[in-house]
Each structure stands twice: as C-alpha cells, then as structure tokens.
Amino acid sequence: MKAKVQVMLKAGVLDPQGEAVRHALGTLGFDGIEGVRQGKVIELDLAEADAEKARAEVTAMCEKLLANTVIESYEIEIG
Amino acid sequence: MKAAVIVFPGSNCDRDLAVGFEGAGAEVQMVWHKDTALPQGLDIVGIPGGFSFGDYLRCGAIAAQSPITRAVIDFVHGGGHALGICNGFQVLTETGLLPGALMRNANLKFICKPVDLKVETTSSVFTQSYKPGQAVRFPIAHHDGNYVAGPELVAELTDQDRIAFSYANNPNGSTADIAGVLSENRRVLGMMPHPERAIETAQGGSDGAALFAGLTALLATA
Numbered sequence: 001m002k003a004k005v006q007v008m009l010k011a012g013v014l015d016p017q018g019e020a021v022r023h024a025l026g027t028l029g030f031d032g033i034e035g036v037r038q039g040k041v042i043e044l045d046l047a048e049a050d051a052e053k054a055r056a057e058v059t060a061m062c063e064k065l066l067a068n069t070v071i072e073s074y075e076i077e078i079g
Numbered sequence: 080m081k082a083a084v085i086v087f088p089g090s091n092c093d094r095d096l097a098v099g100f101e102g103a104g105a106e107v108q109m110v111w112h113k114d115t116a117l118p119q120g121l122d123i124v125g126i127p128g129g130f131s132f133g134d135y136l137r138c139g140a141i142a143a144q145s146p147i148t149r150a151v152i153d154f155v156h157g158g159g160h161a162l163g164i165c166n167g168f169q170v171l172t173e174t175g176l177l178p179g180a181l182m183r184n185a186n187l188k189f190i191c192k193p194v195d196l197k198v199e200t201t202s203s204v205f206t207q208s209y210k211p212g213q214a215v216r217f218p219i220a221h222h223d224g225n226y227v228a229g230p231e232l233v234a235e236l237t238d239q240d241r242i243a244f245s246y247a248n249n250p251n252g253s254t255a256d257i258a259g260v261l262s263e264n265r266r267v268l269g270m271m272p273h274p275e276r277a278i279e280t281a282q283g284g285s286d287g288a289a290l291f292a293g294l295t296a297l298l299a300t301a
Contacts, residue, residue: 070180
C-alpha cells in the first residue's frame with residue numbers, strides 16, 4: 001500500500017521560502033499571485049494492506065518524525 | 080566536572096565544544112550517537128553544532144531519534160544539565176526538551192558572522208558569570224536559526240525569565256529577537272550563537288569563556 005504525506009508550514013507561520021518564490025514569479029512577469037506556500041511531499045511504500053491501519057501508522061510517523069507539529073501540519077493520502 | 084559531547088554524523092563543532100568544557104576544567108568524553116548510554120557520573124552533556132545527518136528532513140530531526148538522544152532525554156529528565164549550540168539547539172527543540180522551533184532564516188541566507196547579543200538573564204549556571212544586560216559578541220553560522228514561538232510561548236518565556244540571550248540586531252527573523260532559551264528547570268540551554276567559538280582572543284573574541292567558566296564554578300559545588 002502506498003501513502004503520500006504532504007507537510008506544510010501551519011497557517012500563520014511565515015514561510016520565507018514561499019515568499020521568495022512568490023517574489024521570483026513576480027519578477028518573471030506572473031502577475032496576481034497573492035501568496036505562495038512551499039511544503040514537502042513524502043511517499044511511503046508500506047507492507048500494510050489495510051487502509052485504516054496504514055493511516056494510523058502513518059499518522060504516528062508524522063507525529064513522531066515526518067512533521068514538526070510545532071510549526072508544521074500534515075495531510076495523509078492512502079492508496 | 081565531567082562532561083560528555085555527543086557526536087552525530089555531520090557534527091562539526093564537537094571538538095570546539097570539548098575544548099570549551101576542558102578550558103573550564105572539565106574531563107570530557109566524546110560519545111558516538113549510536114551509543115545507548117551516557118558515561119556515569121556526568122554533570123553536563125553538550126550537543127554540538129554542525130549538520131547532523133545532512134540536515135535531512137529538518138535540521139536536528141533525525142539526530143533527535145538517535146539512540147543516544149534517548150539517553151540524553153532521560154539524563155535531562157533526571158535533572159541533568161545540557162547545553163545545545165546551533166544544530167544542538169535544533170536537536171533539543173526537535174526532542175521537545177526545549178520549546179519552539181527553528182526554521183529557515185527570514186532572508187533565506189546562510190549567515191556566518193559575529194553578532195552582538197544581550198545577556199537577558201543571569202539566573203542560570205550558563206549565564207551567571209555575566210552581568211545582567213551585558214553585551215557580548217559570539218559568532219553565528221546557520222541557515223535555520225529563525226526561532227519561532229507563538230505569543231503564548233513568548234509570554235511564558237518572558238514571565239519565567241527563560242530567554243538567555245537576545246540579538247541586538249536580529250539577523251534571522253527570530254521571534255522577539257530570541258537567540259537562546261532555557262528549560263523550565265533552567266538546566267538546559269539551547270542557543271544558535273557559538274560561545275565555544277569565542278573563548279580566546281585568537282578566535283576574534285573571548286566573550287564565550289565566561290559561559291564555560293560559570294558552569295564549572297556551580298557544578299563544582301553541586
């Protein structure tokens with residue numbers, strides 16, 4: 001079973017990298033960009049075949065390592 | 080005084096930190112990250128600067144899961160002292176031993192230069208040799224030193240007098256100019272600037288020597 005984790009800075013945490021990307025896009029002539037947030041995607045190949053168990057396992061992984069929940073939020077996609 | 084310095088793959092200030100402790104009269108043992116126990120009779124553990132595990136995932140995140148880090152957490156929970164500098168500070172926040180988080184510098188640049196700091200509290204073993212409000216200069220060398228703390232945490236740190244050092248001219252976007260924080264029991268200090276790189280004039284300044292000297296004085300009487 002495959003899982004995809006998307007980790008983003010929480011709303012309200014200033015994202016300097018996203019801000020730099022927004023600025024660079026503006027320099028390239030892309031107008032009207034009101035905000036850019038940059039995050040990361042982590043793909044996992046799991047031996048677990050049960051979607052519910054896989055989600056619980058990946059949630060634990062996010063809480064313990066994959067995300068720093070002080071500043072980051074995460075979303076899990078299973079399958 | 081007995082001190083241990085943890086060495087992770089990618090640590091690069093481990094020997095500087097050992098020299099700092101030794102200068103203050105400590106017997107220092109280097110401890111590899113795969114070890115599962117700290118030396119017996121330890122007074123303080125140092126978590127050095129560097130780029131542990133290549134800063135993969137997040138700075139300090141992988142080191143926070145190393146076998147020895149479990150022993151460091153137990154040591155601190157048992158009342159032990161710990162000093163985390165630069166990457167060491169990042170490791171301490173990733174373990175939850177210190178609050179807040181360190182993210183990419185606001186200007187996105189790796190900053191390597193001496194910075195002026197203010198000693199915000201002298202009420203800790205680490206800062207007792209300084210005068211309240213004293214101006215000191217330590218080098219910084221980091222890409223991810225932007226200390227993030229919400230308003231509630233800043234209020235808590237301020238009320239409990241746990242901000243150890245603040246930047247005179249905020250170089251990295253840190254909340255409330257915070258450069259170093261203490262744990263609730265005041266025995267753990269995490270800071271981005273490098274006092275161990277400022278212990279003798281040949282290094283361009285010796286303001287950091289007092290931090291290590293103060294440490295010995297208190298631990299000797301403990």
